[in-house]
Amino acid sequence: MYKVSNTRAITRKQRFTKALLFGIPACILMGFAYGYLQKALPFSISYLYVLVGYLMGEVIKNFGRGVQISFAILGAVLTLISFVIADIFTYYGFMGFLPAHLGQSLATVFTTLFAFANLGLIFRLVGIYVAFSNSRVV
Numbered sequence: 001m002y003k004v005s006n007t008r009a010i011t012r013k014q015r016f017t018k019a020l021l022f023g024i025p026a027c028i029l030m031g032f033a034y035g036y037l038q039k040a041l042p043f044s045i046s047y048l049y050v051l052v053g054y055l056m057g058e059v060i061k062n063f064g065r066g067v068q069i070s071f072a073i074l075g076a077v078l079t080l081i082s083f084v085i086a087d088i089f090t091y092y093g094f095m096g097f098l099p100a101h102l103g104q105s106l107a108t109v110f111t112t113l114f115a116f117a118n119l120g121l122i123f124r125l126v127g128i129y130v131a132f133s134n135s136r137v138v
Helices: 012-040 047-064 069-097 099-115 119-134
Strands: none
Touching (some): 069 119
């Protein structure tokens, strides 16, 4: 008689769903936390973009435990969304998320982001890369 030893194993789709269920709240929470920190301080700490990317990668890796490229893409996309949430909250506060103001908020964020070739853009890209590279078990 054969024994089944791995009865609690979950499928790839279930792991991705689990990574998504834990990643989305982490994305929103980190976005608001970093946005609040940027709004409260009179200066910007660009290194925290890399930290947010690292933390997002760790959340996806620890809860999803996937080896596919889809986990890395999920980590990068959620990190980008977290950065956009942080920037909207920094410029407009909670009012920037109302439907009447959301279009103007997004336009302002992307205009200021791409109009100035500064270190903030480079740190955002590095944070997205760190999330991409840390989001899957390799």
